[in-house]
Amino acid sequence: MKWLNYFLNFNIPFYIYKLNINDSIIFSKNTNSNQPMIILYGIVYIIKNFHNNKKTTLAILGAENILYINSIKDENCYYRMIAINKSFLISFQWKNLINTNTNLNNTIFKEFIKMYTKTNTKYEMMNTIMSHKYVKNRVIQLLLLYALDFGNINKQEIKIPHYISQYTIGKISGTTRTTTNRILRHLNYTKFVKYSTDKKIHLNIYYFHIARMKNIQV
Template sequence: MSLKICQIYKLNTEDSLIIHISNNTNLYLILEGALIISKVFTNQEILTLGILTSQDIVSIYFDDISLPNYFYQVQAISETYIVSINSNHAFFFQEMIGIQYKKTWIKYQTMIEILVHKNIKNRLIHLLLVLSETFGITNSKQIYINLTLSYYTIAIIIGSNRNTIGQIINHLQKKKLIVYNNNQIIILNLIKLSSYKYEPS
């Protein structure tokens, strides 16, 4: 029986791939869309590693232990198409994978820069600034972030909870910095939002 080298999948918003050490046999290239990749521990803690977009590579690494206390979750935050490439045949795409992985690594570094903030408000604002650059559609002075993001999804990304995210978003709305409606975000004033990180909570 021949083994397929690659296969294309469609993920709808909030669809997920769960990758354990036992089924970690593929690389994934994002053709279109956006994913968040998270490390999920058996104690239910979640660490988001990055927000990946078109042409990024999802390549999973497990520590050299037989029964790790974590798995990886790859969740779509928009309609997403990916190519699954069997790792045994990755050498056919070696040059392309090498180039794209360097670009993907920058996304992981960006997530570290978001999570390094101790203050959750500052994490959220930093996230909104990153999303506005990657997914933003400018209309007059406003920026519409072209993603559907629930409180829960935002909380997973920045390591918080729904209640805290709701409180911060309501506060930012009262300050007329953003609008949040039906899981959609509009940034009303990018400059003021950026500088608001440095104001005391």
């Protein structure tokens, strides 16, 4: 974990967060906005919650992504980061990073550019998913992008190596568990999705492409 090594070797103060599945951290107006977090390991998703009970998913982030929610001035919303699987994050303060020696600053600056670019792409991808009018399309694209990001490709299949619940899929895509269950049953019927014995999701890209070519609704 290079970031942990950076902070240890150059005596930069930091704090490690460990999140188990479905553990969360809330960011509100009172949160110290000068403490960004780098994801060392695991997968989390970020939801923006409004006090009128509306909510939207902003991104799914993994290792080498950075979470930096700047000053929250709107009292009508807050952000929640939720762990999909066991995750470790490291938080720090910008001022401690800036006060390190020049050589380290140059190295970290280059790494931060890469990390911010990678993280920004995750936000753009989620924005594309949430822009779909129909829930089914959101779920399908969410599964595809999630599997490509975090899955293992094996011939015509992409296997998600960890369990992700229907509740989590529904929450990320902005629908209920019941609707998600119905969509996944249909995707299973069309052979786009199948489950292993330990309930992990496998996506069959071959059947997905065949359905598209034949203009069959998956």
